[in-house]
Amino acid sequence: MTENIIRTVIITKSTDECKDIKTLSFNMKEENTNYIPPKPGQFVMIWVPGVDEIPMSISDCDINGNWSITVKNIGECTNAIYNLKEGDFIGVRGPLGNWFELPEEKSKNIFLIGGGIGMAPLRFLTQELYKHKFSFILIQGAKIKSELMFTTQFQMLDKNSTDIFYCTEDGSYGTEGIVTLAFERILETYSKRLHSNAITYTCGPEKMIYSIYEICEKWNIELHASLERIMRCGCGLCGLCAIDPLGLLVCKDGPVFKTESLKKMEDFGKYKRDFTGRKVKL
Numbered sequence: 001m002t003e004n005i006i007r008t009v010i011i012t013k014s015t016d017e018c019k020d021i022k023t024l025s026f027n028m029k030e031e032n033t034n035y036i037p038p039k040p041g042q043f044v045m046i047w048v049p050g051v052d053e054i055p056m057s058i059s060d061c062d063i064n065g066n067w068s069i070t071v072k073n074i075g076e077c078t079n080a081i082y083n084l085k086e087g088d089f090i091g092v093r094g095p096l097g098n099w100f101e102l103p104e105e106k107s108k109n110i111f112l113i114g115g116g117i118g119m120a121p122l123r124f125l126t127q128e129l130y131k132h133k134f135s136f137i138l139i140q141g142a143k144i145k146s147e148l149m150f151t152t153q154f155q156m157l158d159k160n161s162t163d164i165f166y167c168t169e170d171g172s173y174g175t176e177g178i179v180t181l182a183f184e185r186i187l188e189t190y191s192k193r194l195h196s197n198a199i200t201y202t203c204g205p206e207k208m209i210y211s212i213y214e215i216c217e218k219w220n221i222e223l224h225a226s227l228e229r230i231m232r233c234g235c236g237l238c239g240l241c242a243i244d245p246l247g248l249l250v251c252k253d254g255p256v257f258k259t260e261s262l263k264k265m266e267d268f269g270k271y272k273r274d275f276t277g278r279k280v281k282l
């Protein structure tokens, strides 16, 4: 379910995650008779008055309606969000978009693969999988150790049901290299029977997602990938987030797309649109 009304909320908590990345929390349930709990993979449009309104994945949610977003400071609006303090106000529209569907069978071999800020929706997904007693393997990649995210929370997950692998490009923590190498290495230790019973969830830079897609195709593994496009309306009206040739809208038909849709996308891994709607190379 989605909710397209802007609610003004107070930032209740601000946590530094790593360099240029912060998690901000706020309550969406108080005085909200139409409260819709979000699902992992859904996003919100965050409005900073006088600056802009931009999409952010929901990185956490508890039963009391406390939601979190995790922001990477890269431009004008993310900088304004990054610098918000506890007690400041923001506008929140959501939850929007579709979500990562949980596997129907407990016996599935589940992989979560995240790169950089793409870990934000996957963090929420780890909590949902954990709550529903699924076992899973999480592979997180970053350029350097100090860019790895949520490591403290992940340490608290039960080691009997979760395996966590870290990769850094400079080898400063975990395995040296990129997540795709680690993913292939793990798959090589599995038998063919286990591949066909596997499912992979991913979010991160689209070039990384495309490589994960190629690996999943090679090993016949179902993929659910969360994609990013520049958004204006966030609710299917402006068309800025359309992906050719089917015109699938990342804000409405996504942001999570499964293998069958990814296969039909000519833009996937190659092109995005700039703020004017013109196609540019990724």
Ligand SMILES: Cc1cc2nc3c(=O)[nH]c(=O)nc-3n(C[C@H](O)[C@H](O)[C@H](O)COP(=O)(O)OP(=O)(O)OC[C@H]3O[C@@H](n4cnc5c(N)ncnc54)[C@H](O)[C@@H]3O)c2cc1C
Pocket: 043, 052, 054, 055, 056, 057, 058, 069, 070, 071, 072, 073, 074, 075, 076, 077, 078, 079, 117, 120, 121, 227, 228, 229, 230, 231, 255
């Ligand atoms: C569904 C979805 C979920 C997202 N979740 C998160 C999240 O959890 N945390 C987070 O930090 N960011 C997330 N993003 C990306 C975030 O929305 C952009 O980084 C943000 O809109 C940039 O705004 P800005 O004003 O700071 O940057 P600008 O000053 O407008 O631009 C800075 C640079 O970022 C590029 N850019 C702008 N918008 C986007 C965009 N939507 N996607 C990719 N590049 C963009 C510009 O082309 C430019 O190069 C998400 C995007 C989508 C579509």
Ligand code: FES
Pocket: 230, 231, 232, 233, 234, 235, 236, 237, 238, 239, 240, 241, 242, 249, 250, 251, 252
């Ligand atoms: S952002 Fe307007 S249609 Fe998707």
